[in-house]
Amino acid sequence: MATMIDCDSNHDIVRFSTELTHQSLSDLCNGDILVIRVPNYYSSIACEKILSNLDSEQKITEKYDNAPELDIYRLGMAYFETRFNKSLLDTYFSSSDKFHEAVEDICYPHTTPLEEFVKDLDDLWPAGATIQTLEDKDMMPGLVRVILQDQLFPPHQDMLTRDVPDLPKKDHPISQLAVNIYLRNFEEGGELEIWDYAPDDTEVKQLYTGAHDFIDRNKIPVSSLTIKPQAGELILIQSSKLHSVRPGTGGNRVAFSCFSAYRGEDKPLTYWI
Template sequence: MMLDVERLDEMCIKKLANEEVLAIRVKGFLPEPLAIQIGDKILAPGFEGYINAPSIGRIGMAFYEAENQPLLIEDYFERATSNIAELRNRCAPYSSPVDTLRCMLDESWPAGAHLENLYGRKMYVGLSRVVKPGVCFLAHHDIFAKDAPESFQARSLEAQFACNVYLNMPTEGGALQMWDDDITPDQFDEMRGDSYGIDPALLGPPTLE
C-alpha cells in the first residue's frame, strides 16, 4: 500500500492519484544531518499553536483553520506569501524543503506544478508542524472542497494529496497512520464532534503505519 521511490516521477504520482497506493515515500529526501540542521533553524525563532488544535505547534496558517469564517479567511490570504517567505528565510542559507519539493513536482508532472490560487489570491504552502512529546495527532482528512464549499475550482479537483517532509524525528513515536476507509464529510463531523479530528481508537487498526 506504500510505494518506496528514490525520486518522484509521473508514474508514481499517477499511482497515488488512481488510489493504487496509499502513500509514496521518498527515503533520504534530505541528508539526515542537513534535515536536523534545517529543522533547528526553523524552530529557533519560535512557533504558534493551531487555532483549533492549540496543543500542536505550527509556523504558518492552514486554510482549514479559517473554517469558512470571512475574517479568518482574509487573515489567511494576507499572511500567505509572507509566511512562505518566512519559512524560506528561516531555512537560509539552505533551500527550503518545500521549495525543493515544488521544483521536483514541477519537473515530474507533465503539466507542471504551481501555487494554488483561490478567489484570485495565492494560497500558502509549507506549513511547519511541531509535535511535542506526549501529543497525539487525531485522525483527520483534508478536503479542499469542504474548506472552500463555494469554489467550483475546489470542488472540481480529481485528486488531492498531502505531503509531509520529516526533518527531526524522535527515537520513539512519530509514525504516520492512514486508513483506507471512505468516511463522508458528514460522518467525519459527527464522529469528531467539537474536535478537529477523530480518536484513532475509534477507527480500528490503521491500514498503513
C-alpha cells in the same frame, strides 16, 4: 480499537522509491497505492541546520488559531483555520510573503524542502504544477508543523471541498494528496497512522468525536497501517483517507507540509496549505 499493521511490510500499497516519479504520483492520485515513501529526499545536513534555527527562534511558531488546546505549533497558516472564522481570511491571504521570508531565513543557505518538492512536481507532471488559488488569490504554499511529545494528532481527513464548501465544481480535486517532508521525528513513537478508508459526508457525521473534525478511532471499521517517518523522508498519502499521528517521546516531530490536488493528467497539480 482498530488493529494496527506495520505498513512497511505491505509493498502492494506502499511505494518505496529513491526519487519521486511520475508513475508513483499517478498511481497514488488514482488510488492504486496508498503511500509514497522517498527516504533521504532532503539532506540530513539541511535538516539539522533548519532544526537548529527553529530551536533558536521558537517565537516564530504559533499554535493553530482554532486548536490552541493542542501542543501542535506551526510556522505559516492553514486555510482550514479560517473555516469557522472568516475574519482570519485577510490574515491568511496576506501571510504568504512573511512565510516565504521566514522559511528562507531558517533554511539558508539551503533550498527549502517545499521549493525542492514543487520543482519536482513541475518537472515530473506533464501539465506542471502551480499554486492553488481561491477567488484569484494565491493560497499559502505550505507550513512548518511542530508536534510536541505526548501529543496525539487524532484521526481526520483533509479535503479542500470541505474547507471551501462553495468551491466551483470544475475546481473539485479528483484526489488530494497530503505531502510531508520530515526534518525530525520522536525517538519513540510518532508513527503516521493511515486507514484505507475515506468516509463520505454522511458517514463521517457518525464518526466525529465532537472536537474539531476529529474522528473516533474506535468507530473506524477497518484496520490501520503505520509508518515511522525518518528525518529527510518525503511521504505522500491521499488526504481524504483517514490519517493520524501517534504520540511520541524524545524531542519533537517537525515537518514541512502542504497539499496537492490532482484533477487529471492534462491538468496542472496544484499545491497549498
